[in-house]
Structure formats: structure tokens, C-alpha cells
Amino acid sequence: MATxxxxxxxxxxxxxxxxxxxxxxxxxVLDLGYNLAVxxxxxxxxxxxxxxxxxxxxxxxxxxxxHQTGLELGLSTFSEGQIIxxxxxxxxxxxxxxxxxxxxxxxxQNLSQLNSDSYSDGTTWSAYRIHSVxxxxxxxxxxxxxxNLGGFITVGASFSGGSGTPQTNSWSQLLxxxxxxxxxxxxxxxxxETRNGTxxxxxxxxxxxxxxxxxxxxxxxxxLATDANYTGNQYKxxxxxxxxxxxxxxxxxxxxxxxxxxxxxxxxxxxxxIDAGFAWTVNxxxxxxxxxxxxxxxxxxx
Numbered sequence: 001m002a003t004x005x006x007x008x009x010x011x012x013x014x015x016x017x018x019x020x021x022x023x024x025x026x027x028x029v030l031d032l033g034y035n036l037a038v039x040x041x042x043x044x045x046x047x048x049x050x051x052x053x054x055x056x057x058x059x060x061x062x063x064x065x066x067h068q069t070g071l072e073l074g075l076s077t078f079s080e081g082q083i084i085x086x087x088x089x090x091x092x093x094x095x096x097x098x099x100x101x102x103x104x105x106x107x108x109q110n111l112s113q114l115n116s117d118s119y120s121d122g123t124t125w126s127a128y129r130i131h132s133v134x135x136x137x138x139x140x141x142x143x144x145x146x147x148n149l150g151g152f153i154t155v156g157a158s159f160s161g162g163s164g165t166p167q168t169n170s171w172s173q174l175l176x177x178x179x180x181x182x183x184x185x186x187x188x189x190x191x192x193e194t195r196n197g198t199x200x201x202x203x204x205x206x207x208x209x210x211x212x213x214x215x216x217x218x219x220x221x222x223x224l225a226t227d228a229n230y231t232g233n234q235y236k237x238x239x240x241x242x243x244x245x246x247x248x249x250x251x252x253x254x255x256x257x258x259x260x261x262x263x264x265x266x267x268x269x270x271x272x273x274i275d276a277g278f279a280w281t282v283n284x285x286x287x288x289x290x291x292x293x294x295x296x297x298x299x300x301x302x
Contacts, residue, residue, distance in 0.1 A: 006084045008043040011053065014089060015040050017096050018060045021103045025144040030205045030247055031104050031185055035145025036063065036288060051078030058092065064099045067149065067287060070110050104186060106150030110287060116153070116294045117282040123301050124275040126167070129259040130300040131280050134242050135292035136252030143252055146290035147185035147204060154283045155181045155237060157257060162276030167261065170230045171274050181237060183207075207239050208247040232262045252292055255282060 018040065020026065025033030040056035043049055055077045062073040075091055078084065117133040135153070137143035156179075159172040182189040188202030236258045243251030257280060261272075284292060 006049045006086050006089060008045045008047055008049065010086055010089060011049045011057075011084070012042045014093050014096050015042055015057050017100050018057060018064065021064050021100055022060050025141055025148065027248070030144065030209075031148055033141075033144060034064075034067075034103075034149050034288070035141045035290075049084040050080065051082035051084060052080040054078055054084050054088070054092070055080070061092065061096060061099060064103075065095065067110055068099060068102050068106055070107055104148060104150060104184075106287065108285065111150060111285040112287070114284045114286060114291050115281070116284045116292060117280070117297065119280045119297070119299070120277060121299070121301070122161075122275075122277040124273050125261075125301045126273040127261055127302040128300070129278065129302075130256065130298070132254055132256035132296070132298050133282060133294055134252060134254040134296040135282070135284065135294055136242055137290065137292050139251055140244065140249050142290055143250065143292075144185075144247070145288075146286055146292070149287040149290065150184070151284070151286045151290060152182055152184035153255075153285070154281075155183065155255065155257070156279075156281045157235070158279050159274070159276035160279065162274070165273060165275065166229060167272060168274045168276045170233060171259070171261075172276060174233065174235060178235060183239070204239065204253065205247045208241050208250060208253060230261070234258070234260045234262075236260070254296065 019038045020032055022034050022036050023038040024035055038060055040053070040060050043053055058073065058075050058077055061075075065071070065073045073095065075095070078088070116135055119131055119133075137146055158175050159168065162168040162172075179190060183202070183204050185205050186203040238256045238258070240254050240256075241247070241250035242254050243249075261274070282294075
């Protein structure tokens with residue numbers, strides 16, 4: 001063991017950083033806090049730091065590190081009564097800084113998947129179709145804990161079958177080109193077979209904080225049809241806070257898809273309808289059992 005004496009401040013700085021990542025969400029930093037139990041505690045100023053103190057901190061960091069990387073922490077524990085030196089804390093401090101910087105990073109293999117909403121309907125429509133579902137975690141702490149652990153949702157929509165009217169074909173092609181939309185706390189991603197795009201300003205926190213007031217109220221994603229005859233067709237995904245007014249106090253969010261078809265196609269008067277089967281799916285990826293309750297599903301067709 002090295003001989004440099006650890007003062008409580010050295011230990012507490014590291015413990016505080018680990019606790020900030022693992023424990024309750026920060027009241028001022030949205031993406032900080034897993035909302036999991038923290039075993040380690042601060043040491044009173046002037047007291048010695050013992051092995052039992054550091055071992056609890058190692059256990060906390062191990063939870064964080066394994067979640068982020070899928071690997072074991074690999075740091076040895078100490079005898080409970082051992083007096084800890086400054087040098088003993090160096091490896092722990094280095095790993096803590098890395099875990100703090102990577103607090104929202106996690107491999108998808110460390111997350112579980114839950115189907116939160118699967119909806120299908122073959123009703124013929126011509127003007128609009130709306131479907132929504134609310135995902136709620138019961139508290140803001142649980143919601144942000146889920147998001148900060150790297151949790152995300154995927155949203156997919158598609159049409160299949162139908163009689164092949166121009167409108168039906170246009171909508172089928174539009175939703176196919178959109179592919180799957182992925183919403184995490186800090187960014188959203190569009191994934192399909194031909195292109196991928198990342199939208200840093202489209203993350204859940206940005207949408208819930210800034211996108212729900214003023215001129216941009218409720219707009220998260222808006223995609224227009226590219227078909228020359230149906231340029232006004234619009235596929236819009238909106239995300240609004242539930243159980244609160246913003247990301248710091250909401251308990252979840254409502255996702256609504258709106259498909260609007262405002263006009264007749266050029267030169268066509270008898271086939272202005274869509275009769276393909278519509279399918280919509282929301283999957284939730286989560287860790288540590290932080291799953292939402294899905295409710296308030298609504299549908300409107302015209």
C-alpha cells in the first residue's frame with residue numbers, strides 16, 4: 001500500500017461523482033442520474049477513509065461500468081479496516097471520470113426489449129388517420145432514470161396490401177422510405193434500408209423541453225410525401241409530455257402519429273382513398289426493469 005494519506009475530500013469527490021451517475025436524477029442536468037440505489041456514502045471531513053468505505057464505492061462503480069460496457073470492473077477490494085491512501089484511489093478515480101463522461105452510453109445488448117404498442121387496422125380512409133399511445137413511468141425520476149440508462153423507443157409504421165390505388169401506393173412508399181424512427185434522450189435516428197440519419201436536436205429531452213411551446217408546439221418529426229401527385233401528404237410524429245409540462249417534471253410522454261391527406265391527386269377523381277392495412281409498433285428498450293405503462297391509446301380515421 002502506498003503511504004499518501006487520503007483526506008475525506010479526495011474520497012468524497014469520487015464518491016459524489018459515482019453517486020451522481022448511479023443515484024437520483026439531477027435537478028439541473030437532464031442526462032445525469034440512473035435512479036438506482038447508491039451503497040457508498042460520503043465520509044465526514046477529518047475522518048480517515050477505510051477499506052470498507054472504498055469497497056462500497058467500488059461496488060457502485062461496478063454497477064455503472066458493467067451497464068455501460070458489459071464488462072467486469074476488474075478493481076480489487078480492500079480489507080475493511082485498511083486505511084486508504086491517495087494512491088489507492090487513483091485507478092478508481094480514473095474509471096469514475098470515464099464512467100461519468102460515458103453515462104448515457106450503453107450497448108444494445110445490455111438492454112431488454114418490450115413491445116409497448118402494436119396496432120393494426122384495415123379501415124379505408126381518405127383525409128387523415130391518427131393513432132396515439134402514452135408511455136408513463138410513474139415518476140419523473142423513473143422516466144429520466146430509464147432514459148439516462150440508455151433507454152430508447154423505436155417507432156415503426158407501414159401499409160400492406162390494398163387494391164393499389166394511387167393514394168395507397170403513395171402512402172406505402174412514403175412509410176417504407178421513412179423506415180424506423182429511434183428516439184433516445186439526446187438524439188433521434190432514422191433507419192431504413194437505403195439511408196440512416198441522426199438528429200441531435202430530435203432527442204426526447206430536447207423535444208419535451210423546447211418543442212412543445214410556441215410556434216413549434218408538438219412537432220418532433222414531420223415527413224412529406226415525395227410523390228409528384230401527392231406532395232401535400234404528411235406523416236408526422238409528435239411527442240408531448242405526460243404527467244408534467246417538461247422533461248424535468250413529466251412522468252412520461254404521449255406519442256402520436258398523424259397521417260394527413262389534404263387533397264385529390266392530379267387528374268384522379270374516383271380513387272382518392274387508401275385501403276391498405278395500417279400497422280404501427282412502438283418498442284421500448286430498457287435496463288434495470290424500468291418499463292413504462294402503455295395507456296390512453298386513441299384512434300381517429302376519416
